[in-house]
Amino acid sequence: MAFLEIDQISHDYFTKETATNAIKGVSLNIDEGEFISFLGPSGCGKTTLLSIIAGLLAPTTGKVALKGKKITEPDTQIGYMLQQDYLFPWKTIEENTLLGLRLTKQLNSDNKEYTLALLDQMGLLDVKDSYPSQLSGGMRQRVALVRTLATKPELLLLDEPFSALDYQTKLKLEDLVFETLKNHKKTALLVTHDIGEAIAMSDRIVLFSTRPGKIQRVFDVSESLRSIKPFQARNDSDFSILFQTIWKELNELENKSSQ
């Protein structure tokens, strides 16, 4: 039994005028500790699939199971990171990071200490009494990471968490997230449209085709690339080979859909 089982997921969106088939027959098994990227053009249903896995959205057909248990609603074992930090501007950094613990009624001194230790690891302990507006974009996304990790989820869902950041901050944060997740032995699912980011961070890359979204191909990242940090991986010779392969596949997909 795999850690996360995605079994024949399909999803349709309805409006008054149209019914859109967003995802069609997606199946995938993910092992514990794996880092998987969902790569694909916009509109391929990656984010929809992530919402289904998070239990925020019920699929039209199919099911998702975490450690054999079917997911029907948000679960404390699953953490979700959004495209932007969405820290609450009226709460201090510390209060923001404790949000998940408060909502799940797990706020005790042990968990609070754990959260403060996480803030310390990210170099954010001295800004814990500041408000989000006083922090830079990179710092804010680091706070959002602490907020997600504070409830000790086993599976992390990352919905393009670096897309709103400038390039330099993004590279630094990729390394930080990569190392943090490896250290805490978390399983992670990253949604992205950045080929380089997918290769640098993940163990496997799932390429989606668009309208309706379905799995086109799964790429395995070589052992040597997996073992090094994202920033180093970007300079590895294996990186450019895989990049070219995925690039070609993506282009073919686009040509096919434009015909």
Added chain:
Amino acid sequence: MKTKAVNESHANFLAQIKKEKRLMRFWQIMIFILFFALWELAGRLNWIDPLLFSFPSKIWNLMLDKLADGSLLIHVSVTLIETILGFILGTLLGTILATILWWSRLLSKILDPYLVVLNSMPKVALGPIIIVALGPSYGSIIAMGITISVIITTIVVYTAFREVEPNYIKVVKTFGGNKQQTFKEVVLPASFPTIISTLKVNVGLSWVGVIVGEFLVSKQGLGYMIIYGFQVFNFTLVLLSLVIIAVLSAVMYNAVEWLERKLIKH
């Protein structure tokens, strides 16, 4: 060398701001003094009818008389309590109604046309009915103050609830937060600035409701002073009431602004 130049230009910049502020204050005070001086002069020299428009020194003397016999203090405190209760209860009730509408999308859709009609209706027109129903007492005057502000508060606060960034709500949902937690953690705090600003609007609205209520009940308060002054043709009394209302509503408005600074720190 460079830092010295920067410091100097920064000091110039600060001096500029200070100068502008002083100029602003000067003219604000000047307009105040000029207005009252001109009024006094125009009244004394019969440029305007002093029976109708009175003049400041006459109003001032009347105020001292009324203060001495103790009647002014009673009228002022009655009106002040009614107004404060009116605008606090109006805002509170409006926020509660907005919460109920937020809770049930269907209910809000059903009630939408009724809210629009109620909002465009002149609420003071309900005055006679309220007074007959609740009796000619403080209660019905406060009810007037509430009635006039509650519908607009409901509409404005409900709109603010609806416009809360959906991704903040998504954050709460990813942690398995329920509807009650979503409201308490996100929707209400995110709408706090709007609630405070309706408080500011309601200060003005409640004064209207309370003064009209006192016109109708005609027992006590600044509204009663105005209607009494009108009936006995003592317009100095009417103007005294107006000046006091102006001062009190300015004080209340500033109190709300102070509250705003205290509550909204980020």
